[in-house]
Amino acid sequence: MKACIIILIVGLAVISGFLPSQVSAQTNEKYSKFVHETLPNGLDLIISYNPDSRVFAVNILGKNRASNEPYGKDGITDFVNRMLTLGADGMNSEEIQNKLDDIGATITANDNPYIPYDDRYTSRAFSFIKFETIDEYANQGEHLLYDIVSKADFPESEIAKTKKKVMGIIGMNSGSTYQTCRDLLYRTLFSTHPFEKPVLGTPATVGIFTRDELVKYHKHFYAPNNMIMAVATNIDPDTVKSWIIATFGKMEKDNSTYYDIKPPLKIDGVEEVHAEMDKEQIYIYMGMLVPGLKSPDAPAINMATAILSSRMGLNLREKQGLAYSVGMDCEFMPDFGWAVASIGTGFANYDAATSGIISQIDAMITNEPSNEELTKAQNSMWGSMLLSRASRINQAFYMCKNEFLGVGYNYENDYLTKIRQVTPADVKRVIRDNFGIYDMIIATAGKKAE
Amino acid sequence: MRKALVVLFICLAGWSIALAGKTTIYTLPNGMEIILKENHTSPLVSSVVVVRAGSKYENDQNNGFTHLLEHMLFNGTETRSREELNEGIKDHGGYINAFTQQALTGYLMVIPREYTDYGLDVQADQLFHSILPEAEFPKERDIVAEEIKKDNDNVETRAQDFFTSVVFAGTPYARPVIGYEATIKNVARDSVMDYYKEHYVPNNMTALIIGDFETPQMQELVNKYFGAVPAGNPPALPEFKIIPPYKAEIQIKKFPTKTTFMQITLPAPLYSDSDYYAFDVLTQILDSGESSPLNKALTGGEKPLSNEVSVSLDIEKEISLLNISIKTDKPENIQPILDTTIKVLKELPVRKFTAKDVSRVVVPNKVNEIKLEEKLHYYGIMKAPYLATCGYGFLENYIDNLSSVAPAQVEAAAMKYFKNLKYVACAMVPASEVE
Numbered sequence: 020m021k022a023c024i025i026i027l028i029v030g031l032a033v034i035s036g037f038l039p040s041q042v043s044a045q046t047n048e049k050y051s052k053f054v055h056e057t058l059p060n061g062l063d064l065i066i067s068y069n070p071d072s073r074v075f076a077v078n079i080l081g082k083n084r085a086s087n088e089p090y091g092k093d094g095i096t097d098f099v100n101r102m103l104t105l106g107a108d109g110m111n112s113e114e115i116q117n118k119l120d121d122i123g124a125t126i127t128a129n130d131n132p133y134i135p136y137d138d139r140y141t142s143r144a145f146s147f148i149k150f151e152t153i154d155e156y157a158n159q160g161e162h163l164l165y166d167i168v169s170k171a172d173f174p175e176s177e178i179a180k181t182k183k184k185v186m187g188i189i190g191m192n193s194g195s196t197y198q199t200c201r202d203l204l205y206r207t208l209f210s211t212h213p214f215e216k217p218v219l220g221t222p223a224t225v226g227i228f229t230r231d232e233l234v235k236y237h238k239h240f241y242a243p244n245n246m247i248m249a250v251a252t253n254i255d256p257d258t259v260k261s262w263i264i265a266t267f268g269k270m271e272k273d274n275s276t277y278y279d280i281k282p283p284l285k286i287d288g289v290e291e292v293h294a295e296m297d298k299e300q301i302y303i304y305m306g307m308l309v310p311g312l313k314s315p316d317a318p319a320i321n322m323a324t325a326i327l328s329s330r331m332g333l334n335l336r337e338k339q340g341l342a343y344s345v346g347m348d349c350e351f352m353p354d355f356g357w358a359v360a361s362i363g364t365g366f367a368n369y370d371a372a373t374s375g376i377i378s379q380i381d382a383m384i385t386n387e388p389s390n391e392e393l394t395k396a397q398n399s400m401w402g403s404m405l406l407s408r409a410s411r412i413n414q415a416f417y418m419c420k421n422e423f424l425g426v427g428y429n430y431e432n433d434y435l436t437k438i439r440q441v442t443p444a445d446v447k448r449v450i451r452d453n454f455g456i457y458d459m460i461i462a463t464a465g466k467k468a469e
Numbered sequence: 470m471r472k473a474l475v476v477l478f479i480c481l482a483g484w485s486i487a488l489a490g491k492t493t494i495y496t497l498p499n500g501m502e503i504i505l506k507e508n509h510t511s512p513l514v515s516s517v518v519v520v521r522a523g524s525k526y527e528n529d530q531n532n533g534f535t536h537l538l539e540h541m542l543f544n545g546t547e548t549r550s551r552e553e554l555n556e557g558i559k560d561h562g563g564y565i566n567a568f569t570q571q572a573l574t575g576y577l578m579v580i581p582r583e584y585t586d587y588g589l590d591v592q593a594d595q596l597f598h599s600i601l602p603e604a605e606f607p608k609e610r611d612i613v614a615e616e617i618k619k620d621n622d623n624v625e626t627r628a629q630d631f632f633t634s635v636v637f638a639g640t641p642y643a644r645p646v647i648g649y650e651a652t653i654k655n656v657a658r659d660s661v662m663d664y665y666k667e668h669y670v671p672n673n674m675t676a677l678i679i680g681d682f683e684t685p686q687m688q689e690l691v692n693k694y695f696g697a698v699p700a701g702n703p704p705a706l707p708e709f710k711i712i713p714p715y716k717a718e719i720q721i722k723k724f725p726t727k728t729t730f731m732q733i734t735l736p737a738p739l740y741s742d743s744d745y746y747a748f749d750v751l752t753q754i755l756d757s758g759e760s761s762p763l764n765k766a767l768t769g770g771e772k773p774l775s776n777e778v779s780v781s782l783d784i785e786k787e788i789s790l791l792n793i794s795i796k797t798d799k800p801e802n803i804q805p806i807l808d809t810t811i812k813v814l815k816e817l818p819v820r821k822f823t824a825k826d827v828s829r830v831v832v833p834n835k836v837n838e839i840k841l842e843e844k845l846h847y848y849g850i851m852k853a854p855y856l857a858t859c860g861y862g863f864l865e866n867y868i869d870n871l872s873s874v875a876p877a878q879v880e881a882a883a884m885k886y887f888k889n890l891k892y893v894a895c896a897m898v899p900a901s902e903v904e
Contacts, residue, residue, distance in 0.1 A: 071510045073839050105759075116759035120829040123836025133625060153836050180773060187776045187798050190727035194624055297725070299618035329556070337551065340611030343619055365618055395560035402562025406579060409511040410843040465622075 054256040055428060060272045061244025064263060065418050065428045066256040073253060075157035076411035077164060080247040080419035081146035081240050085213035086278040092236070094185070094220015096146050098228055099171070099237045100128035101181050103148070106172035118163055122156035125149075126167065132188045139407070140416060143205070143214040144280060144352060145423055146240075151412050157254055158262055165266035168241060173233050185225050192219070197363065199294050200302035200464035207292050208306040208357060208460045212283040242273030249418040249428065251411035282355040283308065286458045294464040301369055301465030305360045305376055309453045312351040312424050318437045319445040320453060324349040324358055325396045326388050326446060327379055327454075331360065335375045341368050345376075353425045358454060366466040377456050384454075387447035397438050404434060493684050494861060497692065499700040500672025504861055505687050506679040510843050514680035515579040516592055517849025519856045522668035523572040524648075525641040526707060531656065533648015536569040537613055538661050542576070543567070544605040546598040551605070554595060563588055564846060569646055572785065573857035579846045582681040586690055593694035596669055603658050614650050628730035628897040631722045635895050636713045636734050636790065670701025675856050677849045679842070711788045715891040719803055723900030729800040731775075731896040733810055737782055737789040737886065740859045745789075746870045747878035748886060749782060751817070752791060753830040754879075756780035760829075762820075766813045767795065767806060774802045774809060786858050791886075800898040807894050814890060817883040822876040831872050838868060 054066040084096040104119075104126055105112040119126065127149040130138040140147055148168060152160040192198035202217055209215045219225070239245075248267065250259055286308055309320050328347040335341045342364045349358040360380075364372045388396075408414050408431070418428040491507040527534050543565075545551045558565040563580030576596060580588035620626045630645055637643040676695060678687060713734060737752070738745045755763050756779055767775045775797040783790045795806055841848055855864050 072843050074843055112759035113765075116757065117829065120757065120760070120833055123833040125833075151836075151840060153839050156836075176771075180768065183773070183798065184776050187728055187796065190798065191624065194725075194727060196622055298622045300615070300622050329559075333552070333556075336612060337555070338608065340608035341615070343612055343616040363619055364615060395556065398562040399559040402559070402564065402579075402581060405511065405513060405562065405581065406564060406846055409513065409845055410840070412840075 052256055053429065054260055056260070058243065058264065058268045060268060060270055061242075062263075062267055062270070063247040063422060064260065064267075065247070065249040065422060066259050067249065067251045067414060067418060068253065068256045070253045072411055073153045073155075074251070074411040075152050075154055075160060075254065076251045076415045077150040077161070078249050078412065078415035078419045079148040079150075079168060079241075080249075080423055081148075082245050082247065082423055083144065083278060083280050084146045084240070085143040085216050086280045087240055087245075088213075088216060089232075089236070091224060092220075092228070092232065093216040093224040094218065095224075095228060095233070095236050096240060097129060097219050098181065098185060098225065099233055099240065100146055100148065101185070102173055102177060102233065102237075103128060103167050103171050105177040105181065106174040108166040108170040109172070110166070111174070112177060115167065122152050122160050122163070124152035124156065124160050124163065126164070132191065141218055142350075143216065143218060145420070147416060147419070149412050149416065154253055157252065157259070161259070161262045162266060169267070169270050171237055173230050173237070175230055178228070178230055178233065182225055182228070185219060186222055189219055189222060189225070194296075196296055196298050196300055196302040196465040199296065200304050200361075200462050203292055203294055203464060204304040204306045204359065204460055204462035207290060207462060208286070208308070209283050213280060214283065239273055239275060243267060243270040244272045245277055247419045247422050249415040249422070251414040251418075280352055282311070282352075286455075286460065289457060289459055289461065291461045291463070293462070293467055295467065296465050298465045299365065300363050301366045301463055301467060302363045303361065303369070303372055303376070304462045305373075305459055306462070307358055307453070307455055307459040309349060309356040309358050309449075311354040311356050312426055313353050316445070316449050316453070317351060317356070319441045319449040320349055320356065320358070321400065322393070322396055322438055322441045323383070323446045323450050323454065325400050326392060327360070327383065327450075329396065329399070330379050330382075331362075331376060334379065335362065335372065339371070339375070341372050341375065345372075351424065369463070369467060373461065380450065380454050380456050383447060383450045384456075387443040390443060393441070393443055393446065397435075397441075400438055401435050404431065491684075492865070493688070497671065497696045499696060499698060500670075501695050501698075502675040502861070503691055503695070504675065504677045504856075505682075505684055505691070506677070506842075507682060507684055508679050508842055508845065509681050511845060512582045512681050513579055513845050514582050514585045514588065514678065514682055515577070515845040515849055516589060516676060516678045517578075517853055518576045518592065518596060519675045519677070519853045520574045520576070520596070520669055521572070521673050521703070521706070521857055522574050522664070523570050523857070524644055524646040525571045526668070526704070527641065527644065529644070531652065531660065532644045533613070533646075533653045534656060534661065534664060535574055536647050537609060537653060537656055538601075538665055539567045539569045539574050540609045540613060541601045541605065541661065542595055542599045542665075544602055544609065545600055546594045547600055548598070549591070549594060554591065557591055558588060561587060565591075568850065568853075570854060570857075571642055571646060573853060575850065575853040577846065577849060585680075585682060585687070589690050589694045593698070596674070597671075597698045599665070601658060601662055601665065606656075606658055610653050610656075613647065613653050617647055617650055617653075620647060624724070624726045624728065624897075625730070627724060628726075628732075631897055632730075632732040632734070632792075632895045635720050636732075636893050637711060638714055640709055640711050641707065642711065642785070667701070667704055670703050671695060671698050672700045673703035675861070677852060677856060677861075679848050680845050706786070709787065711785070713788075713790070713893045715893055719807060719894040719896050721803075722895070722897045724897050726897065726899050727798070728776075729797045729803065729896060729898045731795040731797070731803055731806060731894070733793040733795070733807065734893040734895075735791045735793075735814075735886070735890065737791045738882075739789050740784050740863060744878065744882050744885065746874050747882040748791075749871060750827055750830045750874050750879050751882050751886075752780055752782050753834075754822075754826060755793075757829065762816070763793065763810065763813050766809050774799075774806050784855075784858060800896075803896045803898065811890060811892075814887045817887045818880070820880070820883065822879040822883075824876055827874055827876055827879065831868070831874075834871055835868055
């Protein structure tokens, strides 16, 4: 067992000495505590305490989902997540729902497919189970969460219903240019890599899941040594830890093999892939591989993506009116990352949109951004991070994610320092070296020409 | 929906002030309603200003007008360029956005607390001093046209538009908020400017500001930026009656979709009616996922009729409606789904409801309110429709009113609204061509 680490942070990283226009990292003057410990059964446990909210939030991360889904079982992790609240420890779905309602608790383990463009949490790299209630129900809630996660029953009748539900979502997504284009990009950018698998699976894989397979996979994937659990609460962290030791701490370690996610093959040249759909808009995704989070260039890559995204918004949307939504984002694994620019536009705008995105990248290869632009991007990134970490459940989610990515649950404590160290020359260099407009995938879905 | 602990009404220099715990509610001399909620969970401040200007104030000729105006308000003011307005907040680590609905347009600004002064200055400038530059109209029309295309490609949006057009036929609510490309193309700047000047006056607005601030300092800022604008003469609210076309037959639209979408709409009490909260509890019981009787009847058994069911209340000033939304992959099931739904609803008047049934609605609402207060950027967005339609009093007392509902009142509401059913049933079913 690792030594229990308690970190007291008073006035978290109050950073000063920036240019007047730079935001500073300030928090309330209340203290926060963190407990980080690996339990004997391998469960990686993080507890974050501060008194500012009554919400008791837990996130459980299942590691390396895409690489651990067996051959031909694409989507089994998503399916298992959907089954968790449909039968556990002898309770049927209604009884579980009632127990959750009794304490006002919610469990979210999948994206809501009916709210488009909002999914910032689903990943091919890991799964999530988010649980929320408030302090007065925390102990009861933690027990219930344990029963749901560790004692899932997988009733046959619910398996059949869930198959129909997932097939319905897959069918609905197949009609969406956005979803189709996104899947096409991943299939091509990560060809022969686990990330090519669609998160939901396919009708062919989902249709043949058996109860035995689900039970076996659940036991393996949600074994304590494949999970990271983060709690954000206003309850004393040692008390919460004692609850968790008495529940999740009893789960058995799985000594069978787990598979890490390795870097994909490099892209050589520009590859264009297209799915023709009878729609008013065409969706365009341009993807390229970049270094991973372990790279010292990761903050500069993040910054470059943010600046490009802002420029695309300004030039392609605000000046040319080409799209309602346009932007760029990047994702990281420890040893590789990928940057994706996307735009949805009328099919007549296809050429202008594609060349517009490329020209924005090209412009930054030759001209570095100004100090002012850099500072603005840094402020914007810091503000976005503050916003997305405002809720306890997101704090728990990102603690798990950062721990999984190998940079530590508290990676973001000095996030502002990291991005402040990036220079305009760094941004130009990382774009020149990594954002290869001659080595990218261009995926499109929709109507390409009349 | 915080419980009001202390409510003091103070008349001071023409301001009526109500203090409710950490919530302060007052009206500026120019008529702008202000709600300040201290919340110290994050070092951020969020301000949502609700303007009572939505698509229901439009007509067939200018449908989409309000939404286009919302876009135009990001194109510069008398003293700030478009870039300064849009990027200024982001450059200070903040977020700025807006949304248009049928009864309101909402302007959201979130900013780190240290830049609250700057953020409110920008927001007030955007709301009261925008210049709607002629040169920006073509570009904004193009962006809105792209937004319309995006919505048209979304099957769910198409289904919802169809249901709305049927239920609210002949009323302003039937029109899409976003409008049509044809009407957007013909919008003239002068008429948008007239509409802006008429509707965007402080006495037609409510500001809900929540976040990490001290109330006295925030009141000074609010007075400085929102209080400096003179009152206007907002137009009277349009008055009309909504009578949904209740009938037994399902109204069908064919569309190239794999999923069949269905909505069954029934009358519900107005938010100001005495039995509203009992009916709200009933609605939430029907929407209670796995334990909902409707969910069990439609998605349970060996051969479930549908894949998903949800139930919600649509609260407007003129009418409240109960909407039952259903998805199925079998279009041939729509009539059995309707029959089963009616059967379940007709059984409710004879069902005995318990205190536990009510508690399972009230507790999640209480917890959700605490959760929502953590999400400062969502808080105002979630509350805005209620502010525009029902007023802050409804929000403030909502949990208390819900908590006071007795099982017998739920039974009475079931008897009143479900004994003799009338409904509008619509379905969008798969077809190879758009109808």
